[in-house]
Amino acid sequence: MNSAVNFMKHLAIILICAVCLIPFYILLILSLNKPQRIFYQGNLFVPDFYFQNFIDAWQKSHIGTAIVNSAVITVESLAIILIFGAMAAFTIARFDYKFNKFVFWLFMSCMMIPGIINTVPLYALMIRLNAINTLWGMSLVCATIALPSSVFIFTGFVKSLPREIEEAAIIDGCSWFRVFWKITFPLLKPSVAAVIILNGFGIWNNYAQAVFFLQDTKKHNIPQALSVYFQQFAGAHWNLMAATAVIAVIPVIVAFLIFQKSLMKGLTAGAVKG
Template identity: 70%
Template sequence: MKKFRNLCRYTAVLLICLLCLTPFLILLILSLNTPQRNFYEGNMLLPDFYFANFAVGWEKSNIGNAMVNSGIITVGSILLIVFLGAMAGFAIARFPIKMNRIFFSILLCCMMVPGIINTVPLYTLMIKLHAVNTLWGMACVCATLALPQAVFVFTGFIKALPKEVEEAAIIDGCSWTKTFWRIDFPLLKPSISAVIILNAFGIWNNYSQAVFFLQDSRKHNVPQALSVYFQQFAGAKWNLMAATAVIAIVPVIAAFLLFQKNLIKGLTDGALKG
């Protein structure tokens, strides 16, 4: 009976994996087909291995410049999210005064508000700051929308860390600032990895805010560049559209493989303490 249950579990996991991977497999097959071939012709699972699609897609779609823009926005946002979120989480976890508890409650409420609702007031603020059509402005917008979740993750993780090490550092003459940067921050690697994975993909693929804040074609990120390419240039050339999409998702897959080991640890370690 136990073997049968295990078999059912493994079968379910396998089916779920196949279900999730099927769209990517179809995308990869389309990207390797010749322009003359329709997807439903011949063996659907055997592509033509026509790699010229990637060169043509790269040249015509301006995806290279868009990937640079998305990279700058993503890295800038992640740096703001990690450093500001970690410092805020440390203050809330180690100094649970009334003001910090109120601030934490407000952040939890912000997590329940869809980011698109804040677009209009953010756009008004960005105009006053002359930050529209700037990569640093878009990075600030993405960081602002992601900070509540980051503070929540860092707060739970820091609460799970033993206070004795910090108290020993304070006795030895360290200030709270030095204690955080020299002792606590190096221990936050699992939660930092979790925050990066949870937010970097959304920032890289951000389209709803980018449409408002990055109207200049030279500042377009990856989703905008793909959208413009699909609408104006590719037409019904599914092989070129698929090849360009494959190019765009390669950095995302690489980043996930780099940080995925610490994802579960970063999300669960904060639950060790209430």
């Protein structure tokens, strides 16, 4: 009985992995086919290994500029999220004031509101700040949308840390600000990795807000660049479209491989207390 159950579990895992990986495998196959080959002709699982597609896609799609733009937006947004999100979480977790509780639940309520709903008021604010078609403006938008969930994760993790270490530092003459940066923040590494992965991928692939705030083609991020390129060659150059998509997904895969070990640890570490 146990062997049958284990077999069914492993079979289910294999099927789930196949459903997730087969589309990416087909995408890779299409990116290696020659331009003369129509995507549904021949053996779908045997490519032509035509690597010139990647060179042509890089030059024609301007995906390199889009990758740089997405990287700048993601790094700036994550810096804002990590600094201010961690500081807010530390204040909420360590100072049990009514106002702090109100702020925490305000953040939690913001998590239930889809980010697209705030687009119109954000657009009006961005016009006043002259932040339309600027990477720093898009970074502020992404950080604002991601801050509530980040505060939630950081707050749970800070509550799981012992207070005695911080109290000992205060007795020795440290300020709360120094205690946070010298003692607490270095202990937040697992939750930092979790926040980077959960929010970083969403910021990297942001399209809903980028359509409104990054209208200049030179400021497009990866989803916008792919959308424009696909509209130009829809149904005509499947090999170039697939090669462009493969190039765009490589940085995401690399980032996930770097932070995957810390993801589950960061998500579960804050569940010990609070």
